[in-house]
Amino acid sequence: MIRGLYTAAAGMVTQQRRHDTATQNIANLNTTGYKQVDSVSHAFPDVMISAMSRGTTQAVGRINTGVFAEQSISQYLQGDxxxxxxxxxxxxxxxxxxxxxxxxxxxxxxxxxxxxxxxxxxxxxxxxxxxxxxxxxxxxxxxxxxxxxxxxxxxxxxxxxxxxxxxxxxxxxxxxxxxxxxxxxxxxxxxxxxxxxxxxxxxxxxxxxxxxxxxxxxxxxxxxxxxxxxxxxxxxxxxxxxxxxxxNSNVDPTLVTVDLNAAYRAYEANQKVIQFYDSSLQKAVTEVGRV
Structure with a gap:
């Protein structure tokens, strides 16, 4: 469960950076010679999960631990x-x-x-x-x-x-x-x-x-x-x-606006996941603990 919190938090940080990049592009929509920036995200390396019981180990499978905004790439397309x-x-x-x-x-x-x-x-x-x-x-x-x-x-x-x-x-x-x-x-x-x-x-x-x-x-x-x-x-x-x-700037306003909204929705989804985990942990502490 704690691992899920970390994964969702990493997703929120990534979408925040993606949102900031889109905001930067919109702010420079009319900046002379400005080149659009695209945020590139990558997944953290997968890890192998194994189950241990009475001295024996059995492989369960791989699990991904989240994403991160690795870099921002400039698009050098010709502006008008x-x-x-x-x-x-x-x-x-x-x-x-x-x-x-x-x-x-x-x-x-x-x-x-x-x-x-x-x-x-x-x-x-x-x-x-x-x-x-x-x-x-x-x-x-x-x-x-x-x-x-x-x-x-x-x-x-x-x-x-x-x-x-x-x-x-x-x-x-x-x-x-x-x-x-x-x-x-x-x-x-x-x-x-x-x-x-x-x-x-x-x-x-x-x-x-x-x-x-x-x-x-x-x-x-x-x-x-x-x-x-x-x-x-x-x-x-x-x-x-x-x-x-x-x-003129080579920023595509339609594409950047779509990217901005997508980053906001993805951030919101990861936020709800964290709220769900928080609620589950609270029940585990306050209710399951009494049993």
Whole structure:
């Protein structure tokens, strides 16, 4: 009976975290560049139950001891592009491909950007991000292209981070803000000639986006750069920069609302199980004990 209490309590904790994740998604429904988070739950390892009687042991079977919210996974699906008309607003649209190492064909990804090869290997679609830098010199990655330019010509992200160029240096402009022009590949254009000036936006391709860690403020970082396999974009990447646009959140409000209600109902069901066990224990103590 006590084991059932622990199992139901674990279920309540898991559903609370699932509920919190759905609430976070709803709160960021209109946050620029926000990527939906999905909570993944797993069962605790099964344990073998045996019955012991007069020195002999007989196997009864396996029993599960509950579930736990193991991790939260970001979904890097493309969000809708919204026109803002501001010259310092940028959005990315990408369709980066990965070739199967055996067949050489382009891998087909599902709606979540994941694919499982014939060998059972899980592969995620590479994603492109604007590269920014914090005050400690750490590179961060974001899809929020709502930039600003300070009095010194320094280009800053929405979180106040320094926007980098393709050489990994902070992007510093000398021209007025109205003259800022960028082509589809992220090349800054000379305001006088309209030709590439030799400076490009620092857009990074993360070949293994599942290695990224969410920091808040719409940015991610990689604990292991080699594991995340990060590089700057090249001419072969199917990537487009849209000036005067912002990428909206990719949260699916219908799906998140259903998940929110399902988590609430499951939490309520586990709560009733605990109430049942509590009532049974109370009877065992107050009534059975008198007999």
């Amino acid at each position: 592009l919204i026109e803002s008309g501001k010259p310092v607003d940028f959005a990315l649209s990408t369709d980066l491909q990965v070739q199967d190492p055996v067949t050489g064909d382009n891998i087909i990804f599902d709606g979540s950007g994941k694919s499982v090869t014939a060998q059972g290997e899980v592969i995620y679609r590479p994603q492109a991000f604007f590269t920014v830098q914090d005050n400690e010199g750490n590179n961060l990655y974001t899809r929020n292209g709502s930039f600003t330019i300070d009095a010194t010509g320094q280009v800053l992200s929405a979180g106040g981070f320094k926007v980098l160029d393709a050489n990994g240096n902070p992007l510093l402009l000398t021209d007025p803000q109205d003259n800022l022009k960028v082509d589809g590949q992220g090349n800054l254009l000379d305001p006088a000639t309209g030709l590439p000036s030799g400076t490009r936006l620092g857009i990074s391709v993360v070949n293994k986006p599942q290695e990224l860690v969410r920091d808040g403020n719409g940015v991610f970082h990689a604990d292991d750069l080699q594991a995340a396999d990060i590089r700057y974009t090249n001419a072969n990447d199917n990537m487009q920069v849209h000036q005067g646009y912002l990428e």
